[in-house]
Amino acid sequence: MIYDLHTHSTASDGSLSPTQLVQLASTNGVETLALTDHDTTEGIKEAVAAAKDNNINIINGIEFSVTWQDKTIHVVGLNIDIENNDLKAGINHLQTYRLKRAQAISEQLDVQAGIEGALEGAESFSQSSMIGRVHFAQFLVKNGYAKDIKQVFKKYLIKNKPGYVKDTWASLEDVIHWITQAGGIAVIAHPARYQLKLKKLRILVDAFANMGGRAIEVVSGSQCADEIPKMSRLAEEFNLHASIGSDFHSAEMSWNRLGKFPALPLSCKPISELL
Ligand code: AMP
Ligand code: MN
Numbered sequence: 001m002i003y004d005l006h007t008h009s010t011a012s013d014g015s016l017s018p019t020q021l022v023q024l025a026s027t028n029g030v031e032t033l034a035l036t037d038h039d040t041t042e043g044i045k046e047a048v049a050a051a052k053d054n055n056i057n058i059i060n061g062i063e064f065s066v067t068w069q070d071k072t073i074h075v076v077g078l079n080i081d082i083e084n085n086d087l088k089a090g091i092n093h094l095q096t097y098r099l100k101r102a103q104a105i106s107e108q109l110d111v112q113a114g115i116e117g118a119l120e121g122a123e124s125f126s127q128s129s130m131i132g133r134v135h136f137a138q139f140l141v142k143n144g145y146a147k148d149i150k151q152v153f154k155k156y157l158i159k160n161k162p163g164y165v166k167d168t169w170a171s172l173e174d175v176i177h178w179i180t181q182a183g184g185i186a187v188i189a190h191p192a193r194y195q196l197k198l199k200k201l202r203i204l205v206d207a208f209a210n211m212g213g214r215a216i217e218v219v220s221g222s223q224c225a226d227e228i229p230k231m232s233r234l235a236e237e238f239n240l241h242a243s244i245g246s247d248f249h250s251a252e253m254s255w256n257r258l259g260k261f262p263a264l265p266l267s268c269k270p271i272s273e274l275l
């Protein structure tokens with residue numbers, strides 16, 4: 001069975017609609033696909049409908065934004081009941097925060113870099129109610145402030161740059177609670193990407209497991225393949241299942257190969273056992 005358990009659509013900052021994403025997954029031989037948009041489940045119904053014509057099994061998913069010890073961490077929820085009230089309240093909270101943060105980013109870009117109208121600009125690139133930094137990046141590229149998305153992040157959107165806003169997302173505990181209340185499985189997304197020393201990463205994974213987290217992405221298209229053995233040992237140490245996903249956003253982004261990545265090491269307990 002070919003699984004891809006971490007992907008994005010136009011419901012957040014991906015460039016394909018849920019239907020187009022399902023079609024590409026089918027072309028690439030994916031049999032089980034999780035749609036995991038940032039802090040929203042808005043695209044799931046369309047993905048489920050599209051999957052019926054494409055012989056694909058859809059896992060209802062989400063990628064939640066968390067602030068843990070001053071760091072932004074992403075936690076994927078898989079197999080969630082999208083009608084669950086705790087989950088819906090959590091999503092509402094983060095969507096409201098996203099809007100407030102977008103206003104702050106826009107204000108910063110105006111005051112610090114003299115760039116006007118960034119909020120409206122970013123909104124024009126969002127195809128849903130979710131607004132994120134990628135939409136700001138698209139607006140800035142279109143207006144010639146940088147040559148591509150990667151450059152915009154480097155020049156404007158990360159720490160110490162004019163459009164940077166310190167995030168206060170949800171707590172790790174709340175996010176795991178929302179996911180588990182909705183019957184889902186909480187997974188630490190791309191653990192190798194947080195620039196945490198192994199000691200700190202172990203503290204994160206330990207806290208996550210103690211709060212009811214069940215799995216960790218051992219293989220992710222958005223983290224280097226060299227990290228697989230280390231992440232696999234971490235999964236084993238904390239008795240977590242191993243997940244796998246491309247973190248697909250668009251055909252242009254480098255970590256973009258929907259359904260194409262190395263296999264999970266045989267020593268791992270595959271997350272498929274829980275799905
Ligand atoms: P946000 O949740 O609004 O802060 O946006 C985070 C998203 O921005 C990630 O999921 C990626 O899609 C994108 N992103 C983050 N860092 C970079 C980067 N250095 N280059 C390109 N895209 C990035
Ligand atoms: Mn993204």
Ligand code: MN
Pocket residue numbers: 063074189190
């Ligand atoms: Mn992420």
Ligand code: MN
Pocket residue numbers: 006007008063247
């Ligand atoms: Mn992602």
